Amino acid sequence: MHDETFFTGGVFHESIEGGRSGAQIELGHDRVQAVTGDGERFFVQYSECQVDIGGYNDRMVFCRNEDRSLTIFCEDRKYPAALAYAAGGLLDEQLQERRQKLKSQNRRGHGMVLGVLVGAVVLIVGAYYGIQAAGVAAVKAVPVSVDEQIGQYSYESMDPGGAELHDEVVVAAIHEMVDRLAPHAALPDLKFEVHIIQASQINAFCLPGGVIVVYTGLIEAAEQPEQVAGVLAHEMAHATQRHGLQRISQSLGIAAAANLLIGDVEGILVLGSELFQLASINSYSRGQEGDADAEGVRMMHAAALDPLSMAQFFEIMKEQAGNLPAQLTWISTHPDHDARIISIREQMGTLPPQDYQTLDLDWEDVQSRIEKKADE
Amino acid sequence: MKHQILSRPAASVAKLKMDDGESLTCEVGAMIAMTTGFEVETTTRKKGAKGGGLGKALKRMFAGESLFLNHFTATNNGQSLIIGPRMLGDVLHFPLTGGSLIVQGSSWMASDTDIEIDATWQGFGKALFSGESIFWLKCSGEGDLFLSSFGAIYEVEVDGEHVVDTGHIVAFEDTLQFNVTKAGTSLIGSFLGGEGLVCRFSGHGRLFCQSHNPPGFGKALGPKLKPR
Numbered sequence A: 001m002h003d004e005t006f007f008t009g010g011v012f013h014e015s016i017e018g019g020r021s022g023a024q025i026e027l028g029h030d031r032v033q034a035v036t037g038d039g040e041r042f043f044v045q046y047s048e049c050q051v052d053i054g055g056y057n058d059r060m061v062f063c064r065n066e067d068r069s070l071t072i073f074c075e076d077r078k079y080p081a082a083l084a085y086a087a088g089g090l091l092d093e094q095l096q097e098r099r100q101k102l103k104s105q106n107r108r109g110h111g112m113v114l115g116v117l118v119g120a121v122v123l124i125v126g127a128y129y130g131i132q133a134a135g136v137a138a139v140k141a142v143p144v145s146v147d148e149q150i151g152q153y154s155y156e157s158m159d160p161g162g163a164e165l166h167d168e169v170v171v172a173a174i175h176e177m178v179d180r181l182a183p184h185a186a187l188p189d190l191k192f193e194v195h196i197i198q199a200s201q202i203n204a205f206c207l208p209g210g211v212i213v214v215y216t217g218l219i220e221a222a223e224q225p226e227q228v229a230g231v232l233a234h235e236m237a238h239a240t241q242r243h244g245l246q247r248i249s250q251s252l253g254i255a256a257a258a259n260l261l262i263g264d265v266e267g268i269l270v271l272g273s274e275l276f277q278l279a280s281i282n283s284y285s286r287g288q289e290g291d292a293d294a295e296g297v298r299m300m301h302a303a304a305l306d307p308l309s310m311a312q313f314f315e316i317m318k319e320q321a322g323n324l325p326a327q328l329t330w331i332s333t334h335p336d337h338d339a340r341i342i343s344i345r346e347q348m349g350t351l352p353p354q355d356y357q358t359l360d361l362d363w364e365d366v367q368s369r370i371e372k373k374a375d376e
Numbered sequence B: 001m002k003h004q005i006l007s008r009p010a011a012s013v014a015k016l017k018m019d020d021g022e023s024l025t026c027e028v029g030a031m032i033a034m035t036t037g038f039e040v041e042t043t044t045r046k047k048g049a050k051g052g053g054l055g056k057a058l059k060r061m062f063a064g065e066s067l068f069l070n071h072f073t074a075t076n077n078g079q080s081l082i083i084g085p086r087m088l089g090d091v092l093h094f095p096l097t098g099g100s101l102i103v104q105g106s107s108w109m110a111s112d113t114d115i116e117i118d119a120t121w122q123g124f125g126k127a128l129f130s131g132e133s134i135f136w137l138k139c140s141g142e143g144d145l146f147l148s149s150f151g152a153i154y155e156v157e158v159d160g161e162h163v164v165d166t167g168h169i170v171a172f173e174d175t176l177q178f179n180v181t182k183a184g185t186s187l188i189g190s191f192l193g194g195e196g197l198v199c200r201f202s203g204h205g206r207l208f209c210q211s212h213n214p215p216g217f218g219k220a221l222g223p224k225l226k227p228r
Helices: A079-086 A092-141 A144-156 A168-184 A216-221 A225-240 A243-252 A254-262 A265-280 A286-302 A308-320 A337-349 A363-375 B053-062 B124-129 B187-192 B214-224
Strands: A006-012 A020-027 A031-036 A041-045 A050-054 A060-064 A071-074 A193-197 A204-207 A211-215 B002-006 B013-018 B023-027 B031-034 B038-043 B069-074 B079-083 B091-104 B108-112 B116-121 B135-148 B153-165 B169-173 B176-182 B197-210
Touching: A006 A031, A006 A079, A006 B091, A020 A071, A020 A079, A020 B091, A031 A071, A041 A071, A050 A092, A050 B197, A060 A079, A079 A092, A092 A243, A092 B176, A144 A204, A144 A211, A144 A243, A168 A193, A168 A216, A168 A225, A168 A286, A168 A363, A193 A216, A204 A225, A211 A216, A211 A225, A216 A225, A216 A363, A225 A243, A225 A286, A225 A308, A243 A286, A286 A308, A286 A337, A308 A337, B002 B091, B013 B091, B023 B079, B031 B069, B169 B176
Parallel strands: A193 A211
Antiparallel strands: A006 A020, A006 A071, A020 A031, A031 A041, A050 A060, A060 A071, A204 A211, B002 B013, B013 B079, B023 B069, B023 B108, B031 B079, B038 B069, B091 B135, B091 B169, B108 B135, B116 B135, B153 B197, B169 B197, B176 B197
């Protein structure tokens, strides 16, 4: 029931000082009446009432007379229903129409808010990918000699975590792998430089410009030389795809990319080297790791080495994961090996037939020489 | 209580003459000078209100005001109190005679103790894009209300529609409705033209605008300041 007939509201009329006053609203049987604090009375007949809904909270109901010289308004939540009831259905159509209008207005408002928010998100995401793309574009414009300088500078000033192994047999074996892969590298002029470090960690990494560091722990863990070749192909791919320089340009932002383009190589050299030494050795992005896997597989295939060896090495790492968690550095910086094994196998399915050949190496001899050196 | 607004519009202050027992609630830091016949009380709630103090105070904080309120009560006749805004700008005296005035968060400076002040939510769109505080203050009741602005305050009698740039609203009567909308017909054109979004008022009532907006001033001034 809508038997409430008194509400607090207000009235607009030119006879009131200031044009407006608070008022007590009374719903009569044929009119809505407003009584101001001064006792002045104003009324609008339901039959001539023009209804509007609005106000700061979108729920104030206005009743205007025919010439709009008088407006009686109220924001009480119960007022619209009480007004409709008191007017005996005379104002139902107007109230309904105003409500619909307000609803569609609010829907448009919400649509605009949503549109602006979506626009802002698109801008932010666009800027993020734009900066990345600018980094990649800048890197393409920079000569490869910059990569080589950063790689050399980084290697010379870093502590690789062990002494370099110069054993002829071991060095020759690794060089054989690199020599087999290098002609198929995407950057034909890049000169690869391999350093074998005596340390038990199962790890290898590549600095920009083709400086590759392989730990003896990784050579010992591999069952076949082709598995080491698989890891080397992956690391060489980081160098040929210039992932290091891309990381630097992305880490230092668009300003660095611009600097690279205008030729301020010196500053980038120092900053980039520091970045590599401090935190970023092997810390390539997930996307870059995936790209390096794919390029590694392509290089192995082109060099007539079975790319499955790369997947086999991941499987060895998986098996050893339970026994040697602390030493599995290479795997720990290369997550999701299950997914990577699957994607390597998938990629192999798309490659043309190839007569894979093994490396002509006495792998047991290579591994025993490492053991001997470790015992000395 | 009698009032006088001095030094309008750039450096306005309100000078009030109050008799024994008359009270005024002010925002923290509004008092510039006063005679010695005042009792000053600091609370989180409106003078004489029962309950709801902290909740309302927190809402008021979101509206850009302080958690605390100062109440000045004259203990003798003929006491004088001078209050002023923090920013360089105008002071508006608005006599509330029933109904409500919706005030932009930081523009409320002082009001009669009979006036109820509550924070009101205007929806996400207005909170994000109106260039004002997330909450607005709804001042209702009867009595004197003093508002402050950045720059001069001017009044617009709206009967129909009126457009104000975001960040320039001081207060408006509760009978007005406003929406945040684009300045031109195209959204991109609106932004390129430097106007971006605007507040479109509709209905019947008075609207009070400020000639300058603090964020715009900050943006213009910031680059010229020397780093510390």
